[in-house]
Amino acid sequence: MNKQELVRLALEARAHSYVPYSHFRVGAALLTSSGKVYQGCNVENASYGGTICAERTAALRAVYEGEQRFSAIAVAGFPEDAPPEERGYAYPCGICRQFLREFALPGMKVYIARSEEEVIETTLEELLPMSFGPEHLQ
Numbered sequence: 001m002n003k004q005e006l007v008r009l010a011l012e013a014r015a016h017s018y019v020p021y022s023h024f025r026v027g028a029a030l031l032t033s034s035g036k037v038y039q040g041c042n043v044e045n046a047s048y049g050g051t052i053c054a055e056r057t058a059a060l061r062a063v064y065e066g067e068q069r070f071s072a073i074a075v076a077g078f079p080e081d082a083p084p085e086e087r088g089y090a091y092p093c094g095i096c097r098q099f100l101r102e103f104a105l106p107g108m109k110v111y112i113a114r115s116e117e118e119v120i121e122t123t124l125e126e127l128l129p130m131s132f133g134p135e136h137l138q
């Protein structure tokens, strides 16, 4: 599973989004230490606060399947009908950064895509420096 394939799966996952309010579709593809990939999408809610992001949807699917070590995630988010030249890069929100931190392997890669070719590559440590994690509770 390479970066290109993970990005493709994140873009594909956008199609599953439930976004009747924002029309902002986000897809994620999460790679775990076993080599399996879990896709997720954002799911909105009429109460707004009940909305969940694509990254956490993917993480929850992985944890449910017994996967607790994350190697990389690709995220692709932009408005439903945005032409390629008008798409931005949607970085994971603060809640998702912390949620992923719980299961992140050192150096976990984060790919932010607005198309298959246009991808920003970073790490969870860069997005969430000096973070709090499970080891602090031991």
Ligand SMILES: [Zn+2]
Binding pocket: 053, 054, 055, 056, 092, 093, 094, 095, 096, 097
């Ligand atoms: Zn989020």
